[in-house]
Amino acid sequence: MTSTATEAGAAPETRSVVVERELPFPPEKVWRALTQPHLIEEWLMKTDFEPVEGRRFHLTGDWGGVLDCEVLAVEPHRTLSYRWDFAHEDPAFDLKSVVTFTLEPTETGVRLRMEQAGFRPNQKQAYGGAMAGWPRFLEKLEGVLAGLD
Amino acid sequence: MTSTATEAGAAPETRSVVVERELPFPPEKVWRALTQPHLIEEWLMKTDFEPVEGRRFHLTGDWGGVLDCEVLAVEPHRTLSYRWDFAHEDPAFDLKSVVTFTLEPTETGVRLRMEQAGFRPNQKQAYGGAMAGWPRFLEKLEGVLAGLD
Numbered sequence: 001m002t003s004t005a006t007e008a009g010a011a012p013e014t015r016s017v018v019v020e021r022e023l024p025f026p027p028e029k030v031w032r033a034l035t036q037p038h039l040i041e042e043w044l045m046k047t048d049f050e051p052v053e054g055r056r057f058h059l060t061g062d063w064g065g066v067l068d069c070e071v072l073a074v075e076p077h078r079t080l081s082y083r084w085d086f087a088h089e090d091p092a093f094d095l096k097s098v099v100t101f102t103l104e105p106t107e108t109g110v111r112l113r114m115e116q117a118g119f120r121p122n123q124k125q126a127y128g129g130a131m132a133g134w135p136r137f138l139e140k141l142e143g144v145l146a147g148l149d
Numbered sequence: 150m151t152s153t154a155t156e157a158g159a160a161p162e163t164r165s166v167v168v169e170r171e172l173p174f175p176p177e178k179v180w181r182a183l184t185q186p187h188l189i190e191e192w193l194m195k196t197d198f199e200p201v202e203g204r205r206f207h208l209t210g211d212w213g214g215v216l217d218c219e220v221l222a223v224e225p226h227r228t229l230s231y232r233w234d235f236a237h238e239d240p241a242f243d244l245k246s247v248v249t250f251t252l253e254p255t256e257t258g259v260r261l262r263m264e265q266a267g268f269r270p271n272q273k274q275a276y277g278g279a280m281a282g283w284p285r286f287l288e289k290l291e292g293v294l295a296g297l298d
Contacts, residue, residue, distance in 0.1 A: 045212070046278065062282025063194070064235045064244045064275045065214030086213045088236075095213045125195065126213045133211030 016117040017130040021138050024109040025145045027077040033144050034080055034101055043140035051080065059084075078103055084116065086126075095119070095126050114138065165266040166279040170287050173258040174294045176226040182293050183229055183250055192289035200229065208233075227252055233265065235275075244268070244275050263287065 023030055033039045035051040045059040045067075051074045059067040065086075073081040081100040088094045097118035104111045114134055119127040172179060182188045184200040194208040194216075200223045208216040214235075222230040228251055235244040246267035253260040263283060268276040 060274060060278065061210055061214055062278040064278060065210055065216065066237050066242045067212065067214065088215050093215045125209055129209065129211040129213060
């Protein structure tokens with residue numbers, strides 16, 4: 001696993017969180033875990049996601065928090081991208097970001113790359129949270145994948 | 150552990166989530182874990198909490214979500230109560246709740262009771278999330294307590 005921060009992002013002056021994983025599973029199986037709501041719920045959050053461009057959906061946390069999301073790109077077994085927004089009156093918390101998963105086949109499975117782009121310089125806490133949170137989410141994703149047929 | 154839902158709440162027509170735990174730790178130690186930000190962060194969320202009535206603070210999740218909170222009552226080693234609000238344009242997600250921790254000394258430690266009150270009938274998801282989330286939060290709290298001097 002590599003976990004790197006880059007200065008590239010959705011817009012100038014924003015940062016991204018990038019986490020990569022080499023997974024010993026075929027791209028088709030990883031794609032299922034990224035796109036089926038009952039599986040997304042196991043590793044990320046409860047959701048009404050559907051893999052359809054333009055689809056608006058929510059990701060909701062157990063503690064009452066809600067992310068407002070929209071599917072931006074769907075290329076089965078290769079790329080999934082969606083808006084990951086959080087509205088708050090304090091600009092330090094008001095987040096407009098884009099999460100993009102990229103799957104690249106390898107000899108032993110797939111290289112999964114997750115980039116969350118759009119953190120502004122004043123959003124240090126959201127950025128730090130994502131840096132801490134994504135490795136945990138992807139660890140749970142690997143557990144879900146290990147349990148799939 | 151008991152985990153019960155009651156019809157009692159902050160107002161008519163609202164529901165509460167109640168979770169109780171018998172903990173083999175003195176009330177003073179449990180109080181520390183409930184009120185010191187660096188400990189709260191280990192079992193609940195990142196926060197700028199202070200145990201002062203009227204203090205406004207945030208609880209922030211790793212995925213960018215933020216709860217707006219305010220301390221309502223502080224009775225050291227006995228009671229802690231705070232608003233746990235989440236603003237959202239959709240009434241089903243717009244949450245105004247109150248979390249109250251009550252500590253009752255026992256022969257072997259303390260009985261900790263957590264009640265989150267204020268879920269309206271149309272907030273089934275937030276209510277279900279809290280029902281699922283609090284046992285997990287309190288399990289992590291026990292782990293934090295086990296590691297304290």
